[in-house]
Amino acid sequence: MATKGDPVIVPLYGVTIHEAVCSGDLARMRAVAKQAEEHLRQAGNVSAALEALKLEIARAERKSGG
Amino acid sequence: MAEPARRPARFRSDDDFRGNVPVHVVWEITLACNLKCQHCGSRAGRPRPNELSTEECIDVVRQLARLGTREISLIGGEAYLRRDWTEIVRAIRGHGMYCAMQTGARNLTAERIAEAVEAGLQGIGVSIDGLPELHDELRGVAGSYDMAIQALEMAKAAGLRTSVNSQIGARSMAQLPAIMDRIIEAGATHWQLQLTVAMGNAVDNDVLLLQPYQLLDLMPLLARLHHEGSGRGLLMVVGNNIGYFGPYEHLWRSLSQDYSHWTGCSAGQTVIGLESDGTVKGCPSLATVGYAGGNIRDLSLEDIWNTSEALHFGRLRSVEDLWGFCRTCYYAEICRGGCTWTADSLFGRPGNNPYCHHRTLELEKKGLRERVVKLREAPRKSFATGEFELILEPIPGREVEAGQLAEAPVSGPGTLVQIGGKRRAGDEGRVPPSLDLCHACNRFLWPGEQACPHCGADVAKAAEAHAEEVRHRRALIAEVEELIRQAKESRAAGQPESASVS
Numbered sequence: 358m359a360t361k362g363d364p365v366i367v368p369l370y371g372v373t374i375h376e377a378v379c380s381g382d383l384a385r386m387r388a389v390a391k392q393a394e395e396h397l398r399q400a401g402n403v404s405a406a407l408e409a410l411k412l413e414i415a416r417a418e419r420k421s422g423g
Numbered sequence: 424m425a426e427p428a429r430r431p432a433r434f435r436s437d438d439d440f441r442g443n444v445p446v447h448v449v450w451e452i453t454l455a456c457n458l459k460c461q462h463c464g465s466r467a468g469r470p471r472p473n474e475l476s477t478e479e480c481i482d483v484v485r486q487l488a489r490l491g492t493r494e495i496s497l498i499g500g501e502a503y504l505r506r507d508w509t510e511i512v513r514a515i516r517g518h519g520m521y522c523a524m525q526t527g528a529r530n531l532t533a534e535r536i537a538e539a540v541e542a543g544l545q546g547i548g549v550s551i552d553g554l555p556e557l558h559d560e561l562r563g564v565a566g567s568y569d570m571a572i573q574a575l576e577m578a579k580a581a582g583l584r585t586s587v588n589s590q591i592g593a594r595s596m597a598q599l600p601a602i603m604d605r606i607i608e609a610g611a612t613h614w615q616l617q618l619t620v621a622m623g624n625a626v627d628n629d630v631l632l633l634q635p636y637q638l639l640d641l642m643p644l645l646a647r648l649h650h651e652g653s654g655r656g657l658l659m660v661v662g663n664n665i666g667y668f669g670p671y672e673h674l675w676r677s678l679s680q681d682y683s684h685w686t687g688c689s690a691g692q693t694v695i696g697l698e699s700d701g702t703v704k705g706c707p708s709l710a711t712v713g714y715a716g717g718n719i720r721d722l723s724l725e726d727i728w729n730t731s732e733a734l735h736f737g738r739l740r741s742v743e744d745l746w747g748f749c750r751t752c753y754y755a756e757i758c759r760g761g762c763t764w765t766a767d768s769l770f771g772r773p774g775n776n777p778y779c780h781h782r783t784l785e786l787e788k789k790g791l792r793e794r795v796v797k798l799r800e801a802p803r804k805s806f807a808t809g810e811f812e813l814i815l816e817p818i819p820g821r822e823v824e825a826g827q828l829a830e831a832p833v834s835g836p837g838t839l840v841q842i843g844g845k846r847r848a849g850d851e852g853r854v855p856p857s858l859d860l861c862h863a864c865n866r867f868l869w870p871g872e873q874a875c876p877h878c879g880a881d882v883a884k885a886a887e888a889h890a891e892e893v894r895h896r897r898a899l900i901a902e903v904e905e906l907i908r909q910a911k912e913s914r915a916a917g918q919p920e921s922a923s924v925s
Contacts (some may be wrong), residue, residue, distance in 0.1 A: 376431030
């Protein structure tokens with residue numbers, strides 16, 4: 358099927374096309390992957406805190422004779 | 424990077440093509456310059472003797488707005504060496520046109536940037552042609568690299584869109600990866616790359632020029648940098664003289680959701696170049712001699728744009744105007760010899776352009792390569808050209824394979840495609856045809872091909888397989904986005920997250 362993107366002019370002495378941004382599926386996947394990584398990073402903070410919490414629970418239980 | 428809120432000013436519609444609307448104008452508002460670039464095509468330095476006055480410039484802006492221009496790039500020389508340059512910026516913005524400046528950035532101070540922002544300037548492109556030592560040498564001023572980087576950072580801090588233009592020559596090619604690192608660090612979001620062309624100072628210093636056969640190494644490098652840059656927030660935009668129709672063409676010019684490709688030189692059709700004395704050309708980089716269409720002091724811009732034969736060469740060009748390899752190329756009708764400036768500067772006439780990836784690949788299959796050699800110097804005038812010879816020779820080490828050289832190398836696969844006959848001056852503008860993409864090898868082909876002339880794949884089957892990949896990809900994007908959305912909602916509600924993103 359014929360492509361129908363926007364053919365862009367890029368004359369060689371001029372400023373480049375500032376208003377264009379990366380688009381397409383690849384750009385979108387990268388953006389979503391970044392969001393997912395940020396999510397995991399935050400979840401990672403929770404995981405680390407959870408481990409510390411479990412250690413404290415175990416310590417508290419030992420102290421109270423549990 | 425997010426999708427743009429509106430269609431970029433420079434994107435052209437079929438109506439723009441049909442109406443020959445000069446969507447983008449590159450305007451040399453002065454030839455005065457404070458750098459001494461070895462590759463400067465316009466031999467900038469002193470202002471022209473009779474540069475346009477402020478009033479004349481404001482009138483030019485008005486005329487451009489009436490013609491339908493949507494974007495103006497201000498250049499020099501060095502644009503801000505004109506005392507009234509911010510008045511010109513203000514006038515452009517007053518007509519709602521996008522306004523940016525391309526600069527070498529020597530002594531582009533924070534104060535100058537602030538004044539420009541206040542006048543309405545929207546973006547700055549800074550020229551950086553190498554790492555510090557090479558850049559300073561090429562630009563002829565010690566410390567010019569540091570000033571360029573500093574200008575980039577200041578412009579970004581001032582809220583301007585920031586980009587970098589880099590010329591690719593024999594010495595800068597190897598430095599491109601390191602240049603990219605530096606400009607990303609300095610905050611550039613767009614990077615325009617273009618080949619150094621044999622005009623003006625670059626003819627004097629022809630060792631700067633890349634040879635056509637070096638595209639075989641350059642293009643894969645650019646493709647790698649394109650992907651890497653894109654992942655780091657930098658959009659690579661290739662200039663009009665980088666191409667054409669090799670396996671990476673789909674990367675270079677696809678700036679929206681769909682694939683796009685080179686559609687031929689737009690000089691005099693949707694682009695105007697203005698010299699600081701009022702000379703009008705179809706493209707800013709074209710030679711004045713032979714391509715100047717008139718002067719706005721003698722005729723209105725509208726009259727020049729609509730009647731000047733020197734401007735209309737692009738509107739009238741057909742396959743018949745091509746020669747050499749380009750004449751019988753598979754892509755002749757759409758490509759039309761690539762960048763007019765690049766070919767014309769070498770040989771004194773456009774229509775046969777050795778700086779073409781498809782061409783170098785086709786020659787390479789036969790064990791051949793092309794090289795340019797200077798025959799004659801360029802006069803000491805702005806936009807002057809010399810003369811070069813095109814040498815066709817065996818690739819070193821493959822002499823036996825190359826055998827007897829044909830007089831004119833046979834071009835690409837498939838038969839020559841010619842659409843329509845000779846155009847006439849009064850005809851509606853040419854809407855370029857759109858090619859299909861073979862999803863097996865990513866090469867463009869004329870609609871209707873059942874087998875890809877490059878890789879032999881079944882075009883329809885490859886398209887089907889690609890469509891399935893796209894469906895899978897988009898389903899995955901949707902799934903991950905939904906999981907993240909749910910996780911955010913849970914967090915906001917203070918509840919334990921039940922969904923996990925792995």
